[in-house]
Amino acid sequence: MVQSRREFLKRTAALSAASYVGMTLPFREEGLARAADDTVWHRGSCRLCGVGCRVELGVKDSKPVALRGVPKSRTNYGYVCMKGMLFWKVMNHAERLTTPLYRAQKSDKFKAISWDEALDIAAGKFASAVKEHGNDSVAYYGSGQALTEETYFFQKIFRGGLQTNNVEGNPRLCMASAVGGYLTSFGADEPIGGYADIEKADCMFIIGSNMAEAHPVIFRRVMRRKLDNPEVTIINADPRISLTSRIADIHLQFKPGTDLALLNAMAHVIVKEKLYDKKFIDDYTTFKTGKGDLADLAQYEIFLADYTPEQAAKTMGGKVTADQIREVARRFATSKGTMSFWTMGLNQRKQGVWANNLVHNLHILTGQLLKEGADSLSLTGQPNACGGVREGGGLCHILPGHRLVAKEPLRNQVEEAWGIPKGRIPPKPGYHTMAMFTAVNEKKIKAMWINCTSPVQSLPNCNLYNEGMARDDTFIVCTDIFPTLTTELAANLVLPTAFHFEKTGVYGCTERRSQLTRKAIDPPKGAKPEVWIIREWGRKLAEKLNDPVITQCIKPFEGLEEGYELPKAIWDEYSQKLTKGRDNDLRGATYEVLEQMYDGVQWPAPTEEYALTGGTVKKFVRGMDPMADSHAKDDRPYQFYGPAHPDQKLWIWMRPQADPEEIPDAEYPFYLSTGRIIDHWHTMSMTGRVKELLRANPYAYIEVNPVDAGRMGIKPGDMVEVTSRRGTNVLPAKVYEGPIEGMVFVYWHDQHPDRMINKVTKDAYDPGSKEPEFKICACKVQKVSGPKALKPYIV
Amino acid sequence: MVVGGFVVQCLPDERNKAAQALSALQGVEVYGDDEQGNVVVVAEADSSGELGEVVKRMEKVDSVLNVGMTYMNMEDEAEQIASGESTPKVFDGRKRKRDSLETP
Ligand code: SF4
Numbered sequence: 001m002v003q004s005r006r007e008f009l010k011r012t013a014a015l016s017a018a019s020y021v022g023m024t025l026p027f028r029e030e031g032l033a034r035a036a037d038d039t040v041w042h043r044g045s046c047r048l049c050g051v052g053c054r055v056e057l058g059v060k061d062s063k064p065v066a067l068r069g070v071p072k073s074r075t076n077y078g079y080v081c082m083k084g085m086l087f088w089k090v091m092n093h094a095e096r097l098t099t100p101l102y103r104a105q106k107s108d109k110f111k112a113i114s115w116d117e118a119l120d121i122a123a124g125k126f127a128s129a130v131k132e133h134g135n136d137s138v139a140y141y142g143s144g145q146a147l148t149e150e151t152y153f154f155q156k157i158f159r160g161g162l163q164t165n166n167v168e169g170n171p172r173l174c175m176a177s178a179v180g181g182y183l184t185s186f187g188a189d190e191p192i193g194g195y196a197d198i199e200k201a202d203c204m205f206i207i208g209s210n211m212a213e214a215h216p217v218i219f220r221r222v223m224r225r226k227l228d229n230p231e232v233t234i235i236n237a238d239p240r241i242s243l244t245s246r247i248a249d250i251h252l253q254f255k256p257g258t259d260l261a262l263l264n265a266m267a268h269v270i271v272k273e274k275l276y277d278k279k280f281i282d283d284y285t286t287f288k289t290g291k292g293d294l295a296d297l298a299q300y301e302i303f304l305a306d307y308t309p310e311q312a313a314k315t316m317g318g319k320v321t322a323d324q325i326r327e328v329a330r331r332f333a334t335s336k337g338t339m340s341f342w343t344m345g346l347n348q349r350k351q352g353v354w355a356n357n358l359v360h361n362l363h364i365l366t367g368q369l370l371k372e373g374a375d376s377l378s379l380t381g382q383p384n385a386c387g388g389v390r391e392g393g394g395l396c397h398i399l400p401g402h403r404l405v406a407k408e409p410l411r412n413q414v415e416e417a418w419g420i421p422k423g424r425i426p427p428k429p430g431y432h433t434m435a436m437f438t439a440v441n442e443k444k445i446k447a448m449w450i451n452c453t454s455p456v457q458s459l460p461n462c463n464l465y466n467e468g469m470a471r472d473d474t475f476i477v478c479t480d481i482f483p484t485l486t487t488e489l490a491a492n493l494v495l496p497t498a499f500h501f502e503k504t505g506v507y508g509c510t511e512r513r514s515q516l517t518r519k520a521i522d523p524p525k526g527a528k529p530e531v532w533i534i535r536e537w538g539r540k541l542a543e544k545l546n547d548p549v550i551t552q553c554i555k556p557f558e559g560l561e562e563g564y565e566l567p568k569a570i571w572d573e574y575s576q577k578l579t580k581g582r583d584n585d586l587r588g589a590t591y592e593v594l595e596q597m598y599d600g601v602q603w604p605a606p607t608e609e610y611a612l613t614g615g616t617v618k619k620f621v622r623g624m625d626p627m628a629d630s631h632a633k634d635d636r637p638y639q640f641y642g643p644a645h646p647d648q649k650l651w652i653w654m655r656p657q658a659d660p661e662e663i664p665d666a667e668y669p670f671y672l673s674t675g676r677i678i679d680h681w682h683t684m685s686m687t688g689r690v691k692e693l694l695r696a697n698p699y700a701y702i703e704v705n706p707v708d709a710g711r712m713g714i715k716p717g718d719m720v721e722v723t724s725r726r727g728t729n730v731l732p733a734k735v736y737e738g739p740i741e742g743m744v745f746v747y748w749h750d751q752h753p754d755r756m757i758n759k760v761t762k763d764a765y766d767p768g769s770k771e772p773e774f775k776i777c778a779c780k781v782q783k784v785s786g787p788k789a790l791k792p793y794i795v
Numbered sequence: 796m797v798v799g800g801f802v803v804q805c806l807p808d809e810r811n812k813a814a815q816a817l818s819a820l821q822g823v824e825v826y827g828d829d830e831q832g833n834v835v836v837v838a839e840a841d842s843s844g845e846l847g848e849v850v851k852r853m854e855k856v857d858s859v860l861n862v863g864m865t866y867m868n869m870e871d872e873a874e875q876i877a878s879g880e881s882t883p884k885v886f887d888g889r890k891r892k893r894d895s896l897e898t899p
Contacts, residue, residue, distance in 0.1 A: 006796060006839075009868050013800030013837045014826040016866035021802055021833040025826055058868070065870035068800075079802075079863045082850070086843065086867075220863060227804065227860065228831065692844040 019071050019078070043070060043598070044517030045507050046084040047145060047500045048681045050380030051217050052509025053080055054599050057088055057501050057520050064088045064501070064521060072598040074614070075195060075509065081216040082693075083679055089690045090499065091521070096481055097496035098526035105472055106492065115528070115536075122449075122493055123540035125475040129446035130162060130545065135426070139166035139436055139445050143452035144174070144382030144389050147505025148514070149570040150530040151388040152400060153557075154451065157538050159393075160420050161550035165405050165430035166445075169394045170453045171385040172433040173460075176769035177347040178378040179390060181356020184768075185364070185651055188583050188642025189390055189402055192619045193339075193375030194511030194602065198225055200373030203233045203335035205328075207259065207359065208345015208775075212243035213678040215343075215379050222341075223247055233331050237262060238345060239673065240703075240739045250328060253740050255317030256671045256776045260351060261657040262325065263358035265312030268304040269329035270365055271297075276333070277367030284638060285364055286649045295654065303654040315657060319740065333366040337373020343381060344675070348774040352766040354655040364650045370621055370638055380510040387508015391584045392574065396430035400574060401582035402643060405429045417577040420549050432770040433459075434763060441468035447475045451530065452497070454484040454683040457756060458748075460772045461726045461763035466490075479530055482685045485751055488795050497530055498523035504567045505531075506594065512616070514589050515600030519563045531570060532562035579603075583627065583642055589615070660776040661764035664742065668724060668778035670708075671743040674757050680749040688751070688794040698792040700750035700757065702731045704781070708742065709735040717787035722746065724779045727759030732787065744781055748774075752793035797846045798839045800866035801853070807832035809858035816856045822849050832860075843869050 011027060018025050041056040054073035058066030067085055071078035090096075100118035101110035113121075129137045140158045142151055146169075155167045182189045198204075198221045211219040226232050226247055236248035239256045254262060270276055287295040289303075309322035332338050340363065346355040360376050368374040380386050393400035403410035411425045431439050437459060439445045459465045469476065469490035478484070478491040487494045502523035508514045523529070535554050542550035556573060560566040568591050575586040588611030589601040602615035604627045620638050622628045631641035633648055640648045664670055679693045687693045702720050704712075714720060720733045722744060731746065731754070739745045746757040762777035805813040810832050814825045817836055828834040836853070840846040846867075853862050 006798075009796075009798040010824070010837045010839065013798050013866045013868070014824075014835055015800075017800040017802050017835045017837070018827065021829060021831070021835070023827050023829055023833065023835055025835070060870060066866075066868040068866040069864075071865075078865050080865065082847065082864060085799075085864055089843075220861060223861060224804070227806075692842075692847050695844060696847060 016068050016078070039066060041068070042501065042518060042520035044501055044520070045383060045509070045515045046080065046087060047383050047507070048083050048087050048687075049215060050382055050385065050510050051075060051215050052383065052507065052513060052515060053084055053217050054515065055080055055084065059520055062521055064091055070598050074599045075513065076217045079217050079220055081678070083681065083687060086690050086692060087686065088501070090481070090686045091502065092524070093689055095483070095689060096524050096527065097483065097494060098524050099496060101494040103492055106470055106490065110494065118493060118495060119533070119537050119540055122477050122537050123544050126162065126447045127541055127544035129475070133446050135163040136166060136430070137444065137446040138162055138164055139431065139448045140168070141433070141436065141448060141450045141453065141455065142167070142169035142389065142394055144169060144171040144380075144385030146384060146388055146452050146530065147503070147567070148384060148388040148392045148508065148574065149505045149567040150451070150534070151394040152392040152574045153531055153534045153570050154449070155393045155400070156418065156553050157534060157541070157550070159399070159425050160415070160418050160553045161538060161541065161547070163424060163426055165396050165426055165428065166436065167394060167430060168396050168433045168436050169389045170433075170455075170458065171382065171389040172395060172771060173458065173774070174344060174347060174381040174771070175378070175385045175390065176395070176771040177349065177352025177356055177766055180353035180766070180769040181360060182378070183644045184353065184653065185357050185360035186642060187640055187645030187648070187650070188619070190386060190512050191375060191377045191510070192369060193377065194513070194617060195221065196617055197337065197339050197373050197375045197377070198222055201225065201232070201337045201339040202373060203235070203331050203338040205235045205237070205332055205338060205340040206244060206248070207237040207340065207342045208355075209341055209343040209379060210238070210242040210244045210675060211341060211343070211379060212246070214381070214676045216678060218379065219244065233335065235328050235331070239671070239743055240745055241737060250324060252320045252324060252328065254320055255740065256673060256743055257349075257660040257663070258316045258657065259346070260355055260358055260655065261307060261312040261315040262320075263355070263362065264304060264307035264657065265309050265325050266329040266332060267358070267361055267365060268307045269309060269326050270333050270362065271301050271304055273330070275330065276365045280367035281365065283636060284640070284650050285652055286647055287652050288654065290654050290656065300652065300654060317740065332362060332368070337371060338363070338366070338368040339374060340376050341379055343379045345775060347378075347771060349776065350661045350764050350766050350773045351658050352771050353768040354653075354658070357653040357655050361652050364652050370618060377510070383509060384507040386510060386512070387506060387514055391508060396432050399425070400578040402584055403582070414578065417573070418553060420552055424549060434765055434770060434772060437465040437468065440474050441465065443473040445474050449477045449479070450486060450490070451479045454486040454685065456486040456489050457484070457683045457751060457758060459763070460758055460761040460774050462756070462758040463727050464763070479533060480685070481527070482689065483795050484683060484685045485795055495533055496527040497533070498527050502527070503529035503531075504564045506571060512584070512602045512619070513600045514586060514594065514603065515597070516591060516594035518595070529562050529567075531566050535566070585627065661773055662762055662776070662778045664778045668780050669742070670779050670781050672722065672724065672760060672777050672779040673739070673743060673745050673775050674748045674761060675745065677747045677749065680747070682749065684749040684751055684794065688792065694792055699752065699790050700731055700747040700755045701734045703734045703736045703738045703745040705739050705741045705743065706735050706737060709733065712781065712783060714783045718783050719785045719788050720781060721784045722760060722779050722781050724760045724762070724777055726762065729757055729760055730754045730784060732790065744779065750793070751795060796839060796841065797843045797867070797869040798837065799846050799864060801836045801838065802863045802865060803834040803836050803853060803859055804861040804863065805832045805834060805858050806860065810834060813856060813858045817853060817859070820849065820852050823853065843867070
């Protein structure tokens, strides 16, 4: 019996793998089917990065027992990385939070209380803050991992109910510069194309992204493309050689913060050698000076005069030659289809929006856009930063459906959809993330709700902001599945939530694709889905503030069962009423449609019939994008109908090279950069509890270039102190030809007080996107001892 | 027992060599290969941790470019997690966590 079960599992495993590559094995699934009857498969998305891989969770006797990829999904074609394969192991984990915990003072111990008491306290504290200190004394700080229904519902209560735009989320820390870049270059947020371009691209330009570790399944597609077509060019530009560089034909290693010079130098070559697409520029492009004034190609050429490849090579630190820059620019411009990929290396910068603009410039100049195999594709870090937070109204300046808070007619549309009085949503955007935590420090925020994220560990220069969060001046509620550094240090009230697959909702990944995950098992007893928590809290708030408008905000959702009916009603309201006619039109992506799809739907998708085809693969192209047809202003094949560019054109920006906020000097002579490792997710509260993942990478280390290590007498495993003007870490060294000379690199997941690198990073931010410059600061480095035995640390 | 299904990517010319080297690894069975250099492999191990080790060994085989995972079953381990049996005991932080909770 044991033998046959084993044989059955092995054959199932073989068949699953063979089906992905179309290989025929000498046995078939049908013969095995009967034995599989006891496992029920539930389709959904992986929640551990922005790729959006589709998986099926195998449930047996109400317990998750297996996971497999969905071969027909257009995101991952069945492949799943190790982290994704193991994520479900946190579901039945013994450390799951299962009862509300409360402490009046943050120095007290938590006491288990009932849900009724907990929601009463939460409502009481928010109500009294509003009454005593005004509407802007309360705030919501959410997450790119929350479901769209959750983000949408939270912001509805805060904006419509509590009348504040203090609605933010951790995507401010990762994607805000990409949003700023798309809006200012293309007039509309989110990419034009998507993953489907990978299999058609002939040149891929990867800058500021270690996609091999941060987006492994997409990287697999890039690699497959290269292996099947060795003539495809892969260019990797990064101050650090990473696993991604392995497949690069050309690797450009430059001094941190000098990539704007590289991108301008590539444009210089393209313009000088007339490699641009003249007709595309004439038809679809506007040139803009740095201040936003109108300009033309001749002025742009003058602007680029300073960026000769020779000059840029010098600025970049001398490891890249002028000829390499020319070569890269030529291949970029002349390939049949060029795709760019980037993530935090460009976004988490003081010049984050500018860096994004400069990548888009190259695509606009050369017309490497809108056709198969060509796209300027920002990879998202989190599974629902795009869908929930960017589209669902999760930032202080935007309302659902890509509407700006500042515009009255757009506010009125939202008020009308919610059936609340006109003028109820305040006209002023709220605090952006860094301003919000500064306001906590300044005791201006009296009650704050932190959902599904751990700012105590993830804010830059966190020591500074943790002081405020630890004080009793701000009452803090945390909703989460595990204890985190934030629940421990900052929370007064901890509310245990349902995990992925224990509730229902939609995630929207990198490529404008919304995908549904349905509830497959019950949450542990005592844990509740966020949508239920918001509704129950909202009802108590309405009572305590005696405000019928709050009652109106939750009215459509009263009485609904929370595992499916409630999130469905929220999604219906959002998609049908608030995306109607907007560029992210999701009216066709109803639950009924999403349930039928192996993957999901790419917006715009105004009708169900259209959504069932999968939606829009390429935005702005007539015949491929229904809105390009319905919003066409002339007969041209491309129509840029996005909300931010009144001239309906793509904009090429003149953005100069500019230094990061902090550059090395005599006292702090090194650059510090930080990033992800393949096995861990963010602050490790989940992956640190999966034994296999923890064992693979039990703690963070510091990567030191061998030349620097030699000079400072640092050997592999030695304990190294890294100090900035803000804080210190002590970590074991990895001596490695990764970071460029003069730069060190630290992984940011570790929770241990000695190895929490955000104590050291800098909180300067981009003036446009308000996204902090996590990626670059100045530090000093010294050996403090030989190797030491270390233990992993999870609160 | 844990079972995983994989597509291992090799250089097409070297797939026979790679398939042989993979078969020689403990717990690894090769089910087939194709002209694009895909090798279909099933690996089994006592725990998912050990399976991770097997993956690392597969990755180290010369001419293997990538090990792509498509399926994993660990029903035995799921039982242990559900019963709390396999919670790692290595965290010194847990003690602090318990400290922050009032004991009834
Ligand atoms: S690549 Fe990302 S979405 Fe895909 S399985 Fe891995 S962690 Fe999950």
